[in-house]
Amino acid sequence: MDLIQAIIIAIVEGLTEYLPVSSTAHMGFAASLLNMEESEFLKMFQVSIQFGAILSIVVLYWKKFFDFTNLSFYLKLIFAVLPALVLGYLFDDKIEAVLGNQIAISSVLVLGGIVLLFVDNWFKNPTVSDEKEITVKKAVIIGFWQCLAMMPGTSRSAASIIGGMTQGLSRKAAAEFSFFLAVPTMLAVTVYSIFVKTWGKGTPTEMKGYEMILQDQTHINLFIVGNIVAFIVALIAVKTFINLLTKYGFKFWGWYRIIIGIGLLIYFTYFK
Template sequence: MDLFKAIIIAIIEGLTEFLPVSSTAHMGFTAAIMGMEETEFLKMFQVSIQFGAILAVVFAYWKKFFDFKHLKFYYKLAFAVIPALVLGYLFDDKIEAILGNQIAISAVLVLGGVVLLFSDSWFKNPTIDDEKDMSVRKAVIVGFWQCLAMMPGTSRSAASIIGGMSQGLTRKAAAEFSFFLAVPTMLAVTVYSVFVKTWGKETATPMKGYEMILSSSDNIIAFIVGNIVAFIVALIAIKSFIGLLNKYGFKPWGWYRIIVGIGLLIYFYWFQ
């Protein structure tokens, strides 16, 4: 894989993974616009560099993640991640089939933007300002909300934050719980994609993710550098997003999704 293009994809991942704009959609659009061939390695790379973003969350909130005095924190994450693990495994092939359909993903980007325009007005009276006050039941409900993001273009962050707000969390608390929930979710997806899943089952050379990474020095370098870049950029994005969300709410992100989605629909429909 070309290192420059790998870095661009990693920057996009780091910027968008924790924003309500869909990192999967943005990486797919970027790769398509740069003329990258939709290889099995590219698909796996776009998933595996989430590992760098995971580390950014752990680094930014290390006191929370390594505070073993509050075991309920881990219980909540463990139960909340179960819906995504089960449904993700069951629908993995169908999700992968949609990844190359940029028109469908662009349409979902627009529809999600419309939802974000109204989401602030739907949840006006939050009662929970700290995830410590959140029950396991509410955490599981947020976990089911997160499953909406299995449709590429939806945004895991948007789904889980709105899910948190639906359970009475403030925007800040919902965003932070979304970050925390991303760790076991994306860690499981990354491990599955690199070590368990067989890519290219219908091709002459099906391979595990790690086999593709180790197949060439270019792929090894792209994988390592991609995760480092995703980590650095995600760390910046996480800190910035909380402040922007508190100040402006979801509307700016909603308009962004609508404008970008419509632009991409035009681009992929008429010029591709």
Template structure:
């Protein structure tokens, strides 16, 4: 993977991480369409550039993340992230095995799109409009909803936002809490993928993520530039998404997922 292709993947990560359209699916499709070999470094890179996207939320909502007088905020995130950490740890190998199955991911993209078409009509009367009104119990429930995104193609953002709306949150409050919850969730996933997970266990040379990054100057450059690009693009996407969601709801995203998913199903079924 050269630097230009890495930047393209990072742009896609930044654009799609906080939108309800699945960043994992889009990065996988892009890598496939660009003819990239599905190496362990590519898979690790697609996970690790989430670090840049994490920083964009912290910067965009700096007052919230650095308001140490509001300890309830941190408690909610700590409890809400626990389901994903526990379930994700045990399902890591299963999740990785699905990442290369583009037919399955495309199908999930379509099914998720159908759900989004009806999401606005299902949750019409929100009662919670601010993060401070979210109880720890509701935060944990949203955390379990987020676990649905362990199936590639689902979208962590879509699962947690719909989970929030199911708990009575307004679209804006649900989207913002989804952003907040992404920080500990993706930070844990990134740290695990870089420092803990052993990639290529079935190969002759299994490596930790950081070992793959440090094995060449090209890998170091790709990792650093990828995270910077993901940060900048995600920051722009975050600023735009809330207003678009309030104005148009979920239907445009639902139709987008359905059209793209069907197109990709045709492509991967007939031409690959």
């Protein structure tokens, strides 16, 4: 991976991480178009640059994250993130096995798009418009919905937003809580991928994520630049998405997923 490739992957991550379109599918497609070799470092890089995207949410909603008088906010996030932490740890190997199956990921992209076409019609009368109205019970249920995104191609954002809407949240409230929940979820995934997970297990080159990053100055530079780019792009993408979602709903994203998913299926079936 060279610097230009790393920047492109980071731009894709920043653009798609908080949209209901699956950042995993888009990064996989981008890497394929760039003829990037599927390596353990590439896999780890795609996960670790989520840290930059995490920081964008903390910066955009800093008043919420640093309001230490609102302890219920932190409590809700703690309980909501637990399902993903437990199930993610238990199924980590199976999730990683699917990451290289672009046909499966593209198929899920299409199926998720079909679901998004009907979401606005299913949840027409929201009763919750602010995070303070979300109970711990609702937060935990949203956390379980988020676990659907363990299947690459589903989209963590889509799963948790739909989960929020099943609990009576408005589109905007569901999207914002999805962003809030992303911070502890993705932080845990990033820390796990860098400091705990052994990449290339069972091979002569197995090592921890931080060992790969510190392997040489090039990897260090790629890691730093990737996170900075993902942070800047995510700042723009989040605000744009909130405005579009509030105004137009999910149909656009549904058609987008279907079109892109079918395109990817054709590409990976006949041209790759």
